[in-house]
Structures are given as structure tokens and as C-alpha cells.
Amino acid sequence: MNTERVIIIGSGPAGYTAAIYAARAELKPLLFEGERLGGQPGGQLMLTTDVENFPGFPDGLMGPEMMEKFKKQAARFGTRIMSEDIVSVDFSKRPFVVSTSNQSYASEAVIITTGAGALWLGVPGETQYQGHGVSACATCDGFFFKGKHVLVVGGGDAAMEEATFLTKFASRVTVLVRKDVLRASKIMQERAEKDPKITFVWNTEVKEVLGDPSTGSGQVAKMTGARILNNKTNEESEITADGLFVAVGHKPNSDIFKGQIELDQKGYVVTKPGSSATSVEGVFAGGDVADYRYRQAVTAAGTGCMAALDAEKWLASKE
Numbered sequence: 001m002n003t004e005r006v007i008i009i010g011s012g013p014a015g016y017t018a019a020i021y022a023a024r025a026e027l028k029p030l031l032f033e034g035e036r037l038g039g040q041p042g043g044q045l046m047l048t049t050d051v052e053n054f055p056g057f058p059d060g061l062m063g064p065e066m067m068e069k070f071k072k073q074a075a076r077f078g079t080r081i082m083s084e085d086i087v088s089v090d091f092s093k094r095p096f097v098v099s100t101s102n103q104s105y106a107s108e109a110v111i112i113t114t115g116a117g118a119l120w121l122g123v124p125g126e127t128q129y130q131g132h133g134v135s136a137c138a139t140c141d142g143f144f145f146k147g148k149h150v151l152v153v154g155g156g157d158a159a160m161e162e163a164t165f166l167t168k169f170a171s172r173v174t175v176l177v178r179k180d181v182l183r184a185s186k187i188m189q190e191r192a193e194k195d196p197k198i199t200f201v202w203n204t205e206v207k208e209v210l211g212d213p214s215t216g217s218g219q220v221a222k223m224t225g226a227r228i229l230n231n232k233t234n235e236e237s238e239i240t241a242d243g244l245f246v247a248v249g250h251k252p253n254s255d256i257f258k259g260q261i262e263l264d265q266k267g268y269v270v271t272k273p274g275s276s277a278t279s280v281e282g283v284f285a286g287g288d289v290a291d292y293r294y295r296q297a298v299t300a301a302g303t304g305c306m307a308a309l310d311a312e313k314w315l316a317s318k319e
């Protein structure tokens, strides 16, 4: 088995940025895009429509187009891109070994950029209207709901933060909570409750996202509301809305690293403060798999860059 200098696992903004830097440092990175690891190669941006907050693109661009550009830039400097998933890793000795379902690869350093995925409701219409009203990121998509009525699903800090943030744009925000209490911290809760634009609807579950699926002659699919259930009275009703923000948590794609490196209680990779170093020397991490807080393409790209610079420095120190 050849030993690589650096293997990068994951193909979102963090992975490709790490690859651009590692390739330009002549480390000849081998990057595994993954088929299922992050839901899809390219990561969460493949599920977004317009990206308007990535600096350097004043006219915005589509999420998938942006990932194509990241990939092209990584390939331009010689990154070798493999489409398989890594299904297991062995970080117990060096060189490290990472394996797909039919082959193993050895590497002196590994960069983990497997990302995270929003948890979704799994109800009919939700996938169909993603990017057409349904979103899991108010920071990314809130801007498109100026003067509109939007729904937020969830009762945690993220739901409170999303609801409060959305009041900057939306005329009305309705938070649908499945229990009759919130899980959010007191301060976030109070801030949302005090906001005149926010209304809470309790004991309520979304059963279906409703919309107009027409796609022909310049018309685009658009959500128009949701079918909801009051789980106390068992009554179903329809609520009209232009957007639905799902804020029921995220899950880092870190299952294959369990027992190999330190993960926090929620499964996020633990990195040393101000660095991308993990609990195993020579293994670095960047992007959402190590960040539950910011979750932005630009922060993922930033920490992916840190991981490549840290790996380069670490490899040089071993020579």
C-alpha cells in the first residue's frame, strides 16, 4: 500500500478548501467526496438554491454551482478526487489507514471534513419544496422572505434563534412546537416571546408541506403552507405560509470516527481551541463536523484552510 501525505475525507467547502491549500503546498492530497457520508458529495450546499452571503460573489450564485467551482479549483492544483465513501478508519497507529468498502489507503496525515446534516421532519412535501420555501438555515435563506409569513418548527435554542432572526425580514413568524414547553434556554425563550412578530402554536406537529408544484413556463414550485396536527385534540388544520424553517437539530457525520478520536456528547469532533488539531496527532478537522455553532460555508472554508495549514506544518515537523 502506498502511503499518501494527506487524505481528506469530505467534499463540502471545508474539504475542498483544505484540498486547495494542501495541493498548493505540494502534498498531492487524495480527497474522498463520499456518496452517502454527508448526504451527498458537495455537502449541504447542494441542497441550497441561492447563496448570497459568500464573500466575493456580489451577485450570489447557486449552491451546487458554487460547489462545482470549489471542486474545479481543488482539481486544478492536482487534488485527486475519489467518489467513494470512507466506511472505517484506523487512527491507532501511523501511517493511518482509511478504508472504502473495497480498498484501504494509508496516509501520514488525515483531514476530517465530513460535515453535518440538518435533521428534517421526514414529512411529505418537505424534500420537494427544499429551496422553494423549505429551509434549515435562516441565516442562509431568511433574506428571501421579506414581508412574508414563515413557520419555524422546533423548541430549542436554534428554533428561537431562527425565529428571532427571521423577524428582520418576515412580517410574521409562527413557531410550531410539538410539546407545550420549550427546550430553549430562558434568555433565548424570553427574547422570542417578547417579539411582537412571533407567535407560538403549541402541541403542534407538521404532517405535510403544502405547495404549488407547477414548474412549467417560467413558474417554479413554491410552498404555500402546511397541514398541521394538534396532538392534544387530534385536530388537523392547514396553515398558510410562504416559508418553513426546520430547526430540530443537526447531526455531525462522525459515526465512523467513534472510538478513534475524541467526540463531544453530541458527536462533534473536538478540536484544540484556535487550531484544527484533534485528539490524535496528525488528524485534523474542519467545517461543520467540528462546529455546531456557526455552520456557514465561509466558516467551513476557513477552518478547512486551517486544517490544511496545520497538517502541512505537522508533516514538515516530522521530516
Ligand code: NDP
Residues within 6 Å of the ligand: 120, 121, 153, 154, 155, 156, 157, 158, 159, 161, 177, 178, 179, 182, 183, 184, 205, 247, 248, 249, 250, 292
Ligand atoms: P435541540 O436538540 O436543543 O432542540 C431540538 C428541538 O426540536 C426540541 O425542541 C425538539 O422538541 C424539537 N424537535 C425534534 N424533532 C422534532 C420533530 N420531528 N418535530 C418537531 N419538533 C422536533 O437542538 P437545537 O438545534 O435547537 O440546538 C442544538 C445545540 O446547539 C443546543 O445545545 C443549543 O443550546 C445549541 N445552540 C445554541 C445557540 C446559541 O447559544 N446561540 C443557538 C443554536 C443552538 P422536544 O423538546 O419535544 O424534544
